[in-house]
Amino acid sequence: MSFSDKVLEKTKQIPKGKVTTYKLLAKACGNSRAGRAVGNTLNKNICSYLSNAKKNNKIPCHRVVYSDGRIGGFSKGIKRKVVLLHEEGIKVKNGRILDFENVLFKF
């Protein structure tokens, strides 16, 4: 099992309505400092939550954000990411997650 495989597995565990950070995800995969590598993995793997919704593939990569409560990146544009988060009840204002600590999922 490669690092990126673990990342995808862990990402699937994030419950709806919650988010986690690249850092925590990295730690959950064995290396607390691999946040950057986590981002790369999510970017390369086409983690389509919308377009591939039919398939069993759903990897909620939009639930992964920066450790400081900012949104972070998204392959289809962060605007899309914000919309998805809103649909799950997570509020975002000025590029920041409101009540961040409260919606943060820790493994």
Add this chain to the structure above:
DNA sequence: ATATTGACATTTA
């Protein structure tokens, strides 16, 4: 083995 590339994170100015 070396270099490059990012959806990161901290520290410093």
Add this chain to the structure above:
DNA sequence: ATAAATGCCAATA
């Protein structure tokens, strides 16, 4: 508060 400078890591070429 904002920006730049470092440090970091896995995958890829």
